[in-house]
Amino acid sequence: MTELPSSAKVVVIGGGIVGCSTAYHLGKMGWTDVLLLERDKLTSGSTWHAAGLVGQLRTSANITQLLGESVKLYKELEAETGLATGWKMNGGLRLACTPDRWIEVKRQATTARSFGLEMQLLTPKEAQGLWPLMTIDDVIGAAFLPTDGQANPSDIAQALAKGARQNGVTIREEVAVQDIEVENGRVRAVVTNLGRVECEKLVICAGLWSRELAKMAGVNVPLAPVQHQYIVTEQIEGVTRGLPTLRDPDRLTYYKEEVGGLVVGGYEPNPIAWGTADRLPKDFAFQLLEENWDHFTPTLELTLGRVPALETAGIKQLINGPESFTPDGNFILGEAPEVRGIFLGCGFNAFGIAAGGGAGMALAEWVAKGEPPYDLWPVDIRRFGANHHDTGWVRERTLEAYAKHYTMAWPSEEHESGRPLRRSPLYDRLKSRGAVFGEKLGWERPNWFAGEGDEPHDVYSFTKPNWIAAVAREHKACRERGALFDQTSFAKFLMVGKDSERALQWICANDVAKPVGSLTYTQMLNERGGIECDLTVVRIAEDQFTIITGTGFATHDFDWISRAIPADCDAHLVDVTSSRAVLSLFGPKARDVLAAVTSADLSNDAFPFGTAQTIGVAGAPTLALRVTYVGELGWELHVPTEFAATVFDALMAAGEPHGIAPAGYRAIETLRLEKSYRAWGAEIGPDHTPQMAGLGWAVKLKSNTPFLGREALVEKAAKPLPRLLTGFTVDDPGIVLLGRETIIRDGKRVGWLASGGFGHTVGKPIGYGYVRDPDGVDAAYVMSGSYELDVAGEIIPATPFLKALYDPTMARIKA
Incomplete structure (x- = not known):
């Protein structure tokens, strides 16, 4: 019988690729008092039946960097551990078969170049040269990323486990976790079938079972298991070992080479969930679900039109394996907001192999240092909220996200499932006035108002979506007369207690020690001086403050503030959003x-x-x-x-x-871009200091008041800024800026746009991004350069600016 230690500094639950990677990286960092528990055998969950494609490009630079860490690790792991990994850097090919998809692919290529990946745009013939088995009659173009690849998931996980053991980590198989003990809001121990293990930190990497395990500790993990099918063929003539992975999103399918044959799968528009709402079988290991040919046949028919050789190829197996997916298609990392010391690494949406190496690195650093290595907001568990507690709602939204895996990623696209859920008391009044709603954290929010002749719903486009004229009307009304916005979804907190001022003076970068009735715009910083929160603080009494922040940051900001309150302060945070x-x-x-x-x-x-x-x-x-x-x-x-x-x-x-008009959130966006107001999660975040973001004026550095992040800012003040947030305009009003377009200064790539849109007062596209230079950047450097933007492969002249384009004294929009 396996013997367990009575305690460990860190316990990792789950012996799949992410759990093994986390243990491996903790060991590499010198954390040897680590115990990994697997209820069956290593890789017995979803790792062993994963398809194994390793793509890197995502819409976030940091998530792309994280996936790049996987590639770096997989290239070196076999030499380090002596175990084969099946890693091949054979590149990844993506097809475009419609004009809109070709725009999307060209924009993806620009994004790749912005993030330092050399994605090549190819003609149909050039693409066929890399993948000779496919027909190209309907192909308009393709993109090729040479550093993508594929791997054998089980082999990589076993190699990571060996590397972890070599670095002192203990791994125990056939150990089932039965309970998680929490004391005073912090994890205390795990209880297993073989005994109790005390721990300071717990990392749950249990894939499909992560939600159930976390629930034992009162932690909510929004994921849902979904059936995912693919076929493995016999050998096919012309399939070579170096054949790139292929994604054909217009046919919802993917392909990779496997021992001279092909692995062929896809993301069908009518996915099937697995398991009951609240419980999954405990003994499910190295098992597959029943083959569902009726469900897979439409996908197979789509593949035949692309790869005719599949018509006569022998099929070894139809694999139907459950995978964990999330409501927004992004995976889940980070420390749970409900319980200190519990970390999550799960919900990988069938790209756990691509993410596994980097996710394990990030989780290990998060556990060891108390924060991630860089801003990982797109996958941070704190992006979820009150609407993500109901398993039925989570499942419904997750199935929609799965079905959209390969559909067009339209700018400003909204989800449709599970709506309406959270409604302002004004919902019906706004709807009767033509409101077209979007949704954030479950809240229905008016995006724009349809007028006479407008279709009262979103019609998406990469050029001019149908709401452009309506948003321009609302923008004009606000600038010339007035507009009324329903912003009920704002997250609203109260800080109460006799030490509230002292607590907030420590947490806030700006000075909040002001008289009752004062309002302070402030950032809250991490120890590196990076911006963790961007919000408004209002003093409403000597011992009471109201804090207002963005809808989507409700969980994140509440968690950050409550954690940062000094232990000796009589100060308490209360969420009053709904009141x-x-x-x-x-x-x-x-x-x-x-x-x-x-x-x-x-x-x-x-x-x-x-x-x-x-x-x-x-x-x-x-x-x-x-x-x-x-x-x-x-x-x-x-x-x-x-x-x-x-x-x-x-x-x-x-x-x-x-002439006051009701107006929506898309007008707020165009208005704030003209005024150079920052948005957290876009232009500012944990990797940017206020000085980099042009917000140094909102920091109390001139006083002697200590605050979180002050020492880092003082230290950085003696050095040149590595980057500076800069605005850009383009003279051609037909150019569409969305964010991630490459910034080119004097012919050299120096960054990318974090956000983009159109200024209806100035009549120009507007974008914001950081101009980077390792030797230092200041205002003079920024304004002395000659700039261009790479917009979907087209090089467009751009004009930089550092001061707001608009102020209320400038000429109004002409009727």
């Missing part, structure tokens, strides 16, 4: 409209910018914030939920003589 609706009234006529429904003095002297007051609005007690994210006069009105409808009706009625 308050938010109506934002902005525009030159905002004061006139608000004055019609309140007796409060709204003059600039009585109610200056950057302050907050509780006033009566149409009979409702309202916390009014004099603030803006669009660059116009205005107020953000926080109203108890039960008063929201009354206040909305009163404002719209008072605004009618002034």
